[in-house]
Amino acid sequence: xxxxxxxxxxxxxxxxxxxxxxxxxxxxxxxxxxxxxxxxxxxxxxxxxxxxxxxxxxxxxxxxxxxxxxxxxxxxxxxxxxxxxxxxxxxxxxxxxxxxxxxxxxxxxxxxxxxxxxxxxxxxxxxxxxxxxxxxxxxxxxxxxxxxxxxxxxxxxxxxxxxxxxxxxx
Numbered sequence: 001x002x003x004x005x006x007x008x009x010x011x012x013x014x015x016x017x018x019x020x021x022x023x024x025x026x027x028x029x030x031x032x033x034x035x036x037x038x039x040x041x042x043x044x045x046x047x048x049x050x051x052x053x054x055x056x057x058x059x060x061x062x063x064x065x066x067x068x069x070x071x072x073x074x075x076x077x078x079x080x081x082x083x084x085x086x087x088x089x090x091x092x093x094x095x096x097x098x099x100x101x102x103x104x105x106x107x108x109x110x111x112x113x114x115x116x117x118x119x120x121x122x123x124x125x126x127x128x129x130x131x132x133x134x135x136x137x138x139x140x141x142x143x144x145x146x147x148x149x150x151x152x153x154x155x156x157x158x159x160x161x162x163x164x165x166x167x168x169x170x
Contacts, residue, residue, distance in 0.1 A: 019031035019032065071112040071113070071131075071152075072111045072112050073111065073112055073113055073114065073115040073131060073132060074107050074109070074110055074111055074113070074114050074115065075115055075117055076101070076106065076107065076114050076115070076116055076117070076130070077116075077117050077118075077119040077120050078116070078117070078118055078119065078120045078121065078122040078137055078140055078141075079119055079120015079121060079122075080106065080120065081096075081106075081116075081120075081122060081126070081128075082120060082121060082122050082123060082124060083120075084104055084106055085124045085126070089104040089105065089106070090104050090106075092124040092125060092126045094127075095127045095128070095129065096126055096127065096128040096129070097128070097129040097130075098110040098113065098114050098129075098130075098131075101114060112131065113130065113131020113132065113151065113152060114130045114131055114132075115130065115131060115132040115133065115134075116128070116130045116132070116133040116134065116137045116138075116141075116148075117133075117134050117136075117137055118134050118136035118137040118139075118140050121140075122140050122141060122144050122146075123144060124144060124146070125144055125145040125146045126141065126144070126146040126147075127146060127147045127149075128141065128146065128147070128148055128149070129149040129150075129151060130148070130149075130150060130151070131150070131151050131152045132150060132152050133148055133150055138150075
């Protein structure tokens with residue numbers, strides 16, 4: 001093979017359309033954009049416009065409810081916690097909280113807090129502080145002889161509010 005005999009594969013280099021270069025090119029004068037109007041100008045893209053027809057995003061129904069005040073928790077399973085202890089990333093004798101979990105690489109961003117779930121087994125006796133935990137996860141930590149501290153207050157039930165109002169009514 002010689003350097004002077006190298007060439008591109010057929011179709012590798014395609015000559016682009018030369019717009020606005022005379023009537024004979026087929027793309028002269030208006031360059032294939034038609035006459036006047038917003039779309040004949042440069043830098044215009046009408047996203048979602050369907051020529052006067054009701055756009056798709058307005059034809060689709062709105063569903064559900066978006067809670068602006070919802071909490072965004074990071075989920076941590078007991079199995080992953082035990083795996084980190086077995087790998088030596090976490091020390092079960094020292095207190096574990098969100099900052100320790102970030103340092104160990106278990107979570108990247110604690111967001112609104114860590115929520116502990118009961119997927120997997122936990123054998124180690126741990127002292128852990130989290131924003132929330134499922135009942136099964138709390139039971140598993142107690143069974144292993146550990147201590148669980150939950151920082152988020154429990155959600156108040158609506159039933160208690162109804163009882164106090166009914167007692168005030170005459």
